[in-house]
Amino acid sequence: MNARFSAMKKKIAFIINPMAGVRTKSFIPQHIHDELNRDLFDPTVAFTDYRGHGSLLARDFAAKGFDSVVAVGGDGTINEVARGLVQTSVSLGILPIGSGNGLARHLEIPMNMRKAIQMLNFSEEIFIDYGLVNQRPFFCTCGTGFDAYIAAEFAKGHRRGIVAYLEKIVKGYFAYHSENYRIIGKNIDFTTKTFLMTIANASQWGNNVYIAPKASVQDGRLDVSIMSNFPIIALPTLALQLFTKTISNDLFINTFRMSEITVFRPAPGPFHYDGEPYEEGKEINIRVVPAGLKVLVKKRF
Structure with missing residues (x-):
């Protein structure tokens, strides 16, 4: 019974940009542990090491069959992670910790970290457009x-x-x-x-x-x-x-x-x-x- 229930959980990855915004990022894995519904999700946490790393991590998680990949950062981090997910069946989540958080605000994602994680527990998937500037x-x-x-x-x-x-x-x-x-x-x-x-x-x-x-x-x-x-x-x-x-x-x-x-x-x-x-x-x-x-x-x- 437990094995079948575990198989129903959605695999979700969190890609954290340690350079985003002005706040320390050391508390984020604990917040994910505290607020994410483990009956629904099986989480994995990764940190970016350099510019462009988020895209590589996102593609890797998508290839491994993850259901969702969450960008933890600002609009630049979201861009990196989303680039690795476009035209796939993997959904993008957002925990906004950047300087402006334009896309997150447009999508009405809470700016409070705990509330943004809690929202994932009661979320749904939608399709959105994106743009290409010289591809x-x-x-x-x-x-x-x-x-x-x-x-x-x-x-x-x-x-x-x-x-x-x-x-x-x-x-x-x-x-x-x-x-x-x-x-x-x-x-x-x-x-x-x-x-x-x-x-x-x-x-x-x-x-x-x-x-x-x-x-x-x-x-x-x-x-x-x-x-x-x-x-x-x-x-x-x-x-x-x-x-x-x-x-x-x-x-x-x-x-x-x-x-x-x-x-x-x-x-x-x-x-x-x-x-x-x-x-x-x-x-x-x-x-x-x-x-x-x-x-x-x-x-x-």
Whole structure:
């Protein structure tokens, strides 16, 4: 009887990024032990050792027949783990401990660690979209311009959290220079001088900063937000609109939905996917992959 019951348990792996966020991670395995329902799950815990390790671990757990793999970290960690699970039957879980936690917040996953683990006990699987930027997967947002510049500056620093991020934004405003971009997609072809461009699968950058308030991870489309240059006197209003889900009403923002766009710019430069900065070329293709990832969320009924 016990052997049959054990065979019914779901195999679940937790991949912990020890560098994510600002808190110590030593308590997490104990929280998993305390809060996870052992009648439902047979857990395994692993820590990442280097950048990209999360993807390798996720693929390995998927190959070993695990039912779910949980990313324990921020949006960058989620990206690594999810990349190893796309187009498989293995579901992604999230325990958010990053600086912004944009995708977790969009999916209404608790920010409290114990509550997030408890949610797994009462979760269900849904399929969500993800994006590809020159074949590189992203799950929350990607972009170029000022937000990519800030992502690169933030990665250089040693401080994390919303205060450090806001400091980078204020200082960066005076150092960053806008560029011209040509955007081509179905029924569109235009050139614009752009302060920032975000392509969103989910609604926010993180920390409840909503760059695409109406974005859905299940509509088969990406929300494109293009912000033009604005005077510094407009900054408080823009900040308020980002936090109150009204940024799409601003005169400096142009928003539209597409399943695929191609962006052309004068020269290679900074780009980011899920807040992770890197150098991208002059031609950037971004498209959505509908229902390509299975995710654990709070059971609705």
